[in-house]
Amino acid sequence: MRAKNTRATITLAIALIVTLVIAAGIFAALRNPAGGETRDYEAHLSDASGLRVGSDVRLRGVLIGKVTAVDVRGTADGNGNEAVIGFSAQDDHPVTSTTRLAVKYRNLTGERFIEIQPGSSAGGTPTTSIPMSRTTPSFDITTLFNGLAPVLRTLSPEDVNELTRNLLGLLQGDDTTAAQTFGAIDRITANLADRQTVIKTLIDNVTRVANMINDYSPQVVEFILNFDLLLTKVLENLDEFRRTATYGPGFGAATNRVLTALGLSKDLDVEKLVRTAFQDPGAAVQAMGKLPGLFTGVAALLGAPPTPCSKGEAPLPNKVTVLTGGTNVTVCLK
Template sequence: MLAAGVRGGPRRRRGPDPWRLGERRVHDHPAGRGLHRRRRAGERGGGDRPQLPGPAGRRDPLSVHRPRRRGGTRGGRCDRGPALLARLPPARWVAVNPRLPGLKLALFAVASVLVVVTIAATIRPFGSSGATRSYTAELTSASRLQVGDDVRVAGVKVGRVTKVSVTPDARARIGFDVADDLALTTASRLQVRYLNLVGDRYVALVDDGSSDTAQPTGTMLTTARTQPALDLNDLLGGFKPLFAALDPDQVNALALDIVKTLQGDGGTVRRLVARTAALTTGLAERDELIGSVVTNLDTTVGTVADRHRELEGLLAGLRSFVSGLAKDRK
């Protein structure tokens, strides 16, 4: 038989409200113990609720004071930290969670690793083993070619220039690396091309596919298998004798007459014909000069004919550049 006043054994008391952890309940203080028992027995306590001595201090929510139970020890503490944290709002959980600094550090470390991996993938794409093959080449001119410039095959970057030097016989020698899965053959040729209108260069490797014999690492390509970039100074210098023979005043006057004629000034047609005749007569009298111009342009025109595709690309890029400037001006 159970003892008098006890129903079904000791009754577990409800824990403190997690939203009001800083307040004390009446039965937690010795002065208020037994009040709830009298009320259960039908007794009404008179007066106001007994006040707890001392200010309402804040307790550690991880350790809650446990009242005395029958057959148990007085006072004591019970570790109900995880259960209370599960019932606390997120803001209070952040405030009392002692592992938060470590969690922040772990998140920062993960974010840093992701940033480093992204940068590494941008510099060196995934799938590249990093192994390379080294070759050298001799050119008659390596103007504006610098260490670190791209080495490309069909427009795709496969390596970079590692060295630019001068040989004792006044020739340029360059060293370059390519991917390990790309081997030069006896039919491979090297060309230096323009990368942009600013004048930057890159090395292009071309192969007509006439040979499948791979060349070992360290092979040097002679000048017979290399081609320097087109020198614009030679192209413009070929017209130097022609420009020197023309009279600037006559050219300016001819241009002015052409503009007036196009604007509808019919009186200048006679002067236009006269000035054109004078200019062409002066050129006809300089037969030897024109012959020297043709001779000077022979080499340049041949180079342009061999690289008509590059010239077309250059003109297309110049057109896009001028169009962009025109749009920016508007």
């Protein structure tokens, strides 16, 4: 029994030692993941929200260092405060007088990291401090989601699903879903009209976020402007959607009745209809070949139009007329 307990104790001790070694390795990797020698730098930002000691420092997505300190200090002119962060970077990637720095989101849970942006190809002179003029601060993404929240609360998944089902049925040829489809569109457009203020608030919130990153993300600004223009046009023409929803089902039903009366239904056999109309395809092709000559004769009876030739038309030989099948061909004199 004593030997058994001794073996169990030894096994537990070995497992504990292995666990501690692995934990120490992970901790060391997190503290100093970048290989090679590193150098310490500092950067001045107007906002360092989300950054903490141990946050990543990356260059083109590659980890080259870690944040070593986050502090708040008074500005040099004494008119306020600024965030000062200390960070390390590999010696292979030195910071120069043209290097820029930006705080970016690592994920939507709020974690940030520092992105080092190399300067001009000239390189600049080595430095250990990046001023606020060459840094892009962090911004609060909750500003965007706070604007989205009212819109998300008003959206009804049932309405969206119903619209999808009705459109699918309509595209598959089920004409009974036409009225239901227009009804679903009417409900969604009415909801948009009621929430015009909310949508405008959302655009304003997104615009404020875009202004913070305007210098480095012109695509975001272009997207906001186009999105604003799209919503403006939609809101200006909501009455057209409502009229379509009101009169569309009746018009669609009447059109369907007319087409059915003409024999154009979904059960129409086009191939059979063509065989009935043209029992002899060869004769039909020959008859169609004579149509140009027929049209030319009718035009001659109605009176020839003025010649488009400034110097008159050249007469065609009889052989050429035969080759053209009686088609009126105009050849101008030089």
